Amino acid sequence: SKCSEIRDKNDKWNKYWTINRSLYYEWIDFVFGDQWREDESQLFERYNKIPLMVNKLGVLWNHLMGDQIQNTPNLAILPDDDVPAETAQARSALIKSIMFNSDTAKIFNTAFGQAVAAGFSAFRIDTRYIHDDSFEQEIYFEEFKDPCRCYWDISAKHVCKVDGMYAGYGTRVSRTWFKDKYGEDIEHNIATSSLTEDSTVAF
Secondary structure (H helix, E strand, O other), rough: OOOHHHHHHHHHHHHHHHHHHHHHHHHHHHHOOOOOOOHHHHHHHHOOOOOOOOOOOHHHHHHHHHHOOOOOOOOOOOOOOOOOOHHHHHHHHHHHHHHHOHHHHHHHHHHHHHHHHHHHEEEEEEEEEEEOOOEEEEEEEEEEHHHEEEEHHHHHHHOOOOOOOEEEEEEEEEHHHHHHOOOOOHHHHHOOOOOOOOEEEOO
């Protein structure tokens, strides 16, 4: 089934990316102040000592984020010679509208901060319905609070994975929400081993 195929691709990526994912969480904690390992903290407690810490990395991260916020990048249209000026202007206005509606400055800064602290990040460009009763869709940008929930084609070589054949992300929703959106029959077929009655994972 399609769900099994998606899970297989996600599992392949998780196995391939295991070390990087572990380091991501470790580096995030380290940069933002959790710089003593558990065994080191226990050693201090054994000798009744207070572990001291001067976190210079957090200050450096704030400095880099300040530079990024002041110089947040924007997408720009660079038309070929054979593209009419009116077409280029219309496309440029469309891109500015999409970026403004998605608050891309915040999304780019979040991705930058994650990459600076832990080495990588992710965001996505997708479409969504304007409202529940509409057939019209709009393009939008979306950030990921945890880029480790994303997965890509393990054969992709490009640093941005643009040469991969697929990509995706995992998100956690309640079983009640899933049942209301997709129906009780589909929700009933979701495996419950390792999941509580109130939560599930949908890809």
